[in-house]
Amino acid sequence: MKEYTLDEIGSIVRPTMGDNIPLVFYRILRIIGMRRILGESSGATLYMMGKQVGGMLDAQNIDEFRQRIIEMKVGVPELEVVDEDHVLVKLYECITCAGFSYTGEMFCDMESGIIAGMLEKVYGRKAKSTQTKSWSMGYNYCEFEVLLY
Numbered sequence: 001m002k003e004y005t006l007d008e009i010g011s012i013v014r015p016t017m018g019d020n021i022p023l024v025f026y027r028i029l030r031i032i033g034m035r036r037i038l039g040e041s042s043g044a045t046l047y048m049m050g051k052q053v054g055g056m057l058d059a060q061n062i063d064e065f066r067q068r069i070i071e072m073k074v075g076v077p078e079l080e081v082v083d084e085d086h087v088l089v090k091l092y093e094c095i096t097c098a099g100f101s102y103t104g105e106m107f108c109d110m111e112s113g114i115i116a117g118m119l120e121k122v123y124g125r126k127a128k129s130t131q132t133k134s135w136s137m138g139y140n141y142c143e144f145e146v147l148l149y
């Protein structure tokens with residue numbers, strides 16, 4: 001199976017449609033489509049997918065980390081360095097869950113993976129991200145605890 005680059009998939013010729021899609025369409029694919037097909041393994045699979053994509057976004061420092069996430073409209077990140085091995089990322093306006101009512105489960109696994117993948121590049125260390133808050137748990141932002149090891 002051929003692997004495509006960001007340049008290849010970023011070449012968009014849609015003279016009348018442009019390069020934006022309604023966010024609700026993305027959420028249909030992401031929250032309904034992928035979860036239904038992948039079932040119980042959807043969390044782990046989406047996290048791994050996000051991690052690969054996060055690495056491809058190639059942020060070299062915290063400023064680029066913030067810029068890329070905003071450019072891709074994943075959300076508005078706020079990063080707090082807790083100690084040398086722990087970083088806390090709050091994600092406002094999360095692409096997947098912002099506006100969700102309480103469901104009692106968290107499902108921003110792809111965003112979690114994207115954050116981990118990007119921070120691996122930034123810090124040059126392995127990163128594992130765990131989601132700890134989301135709109136669907138009653139907060140008005142998403143939060144991810146990232147362990148660097």
Ligand SMILES: [Zn+2]
Nearest residue numbers: 094097108142
């Ligand atoms: Zn979220």
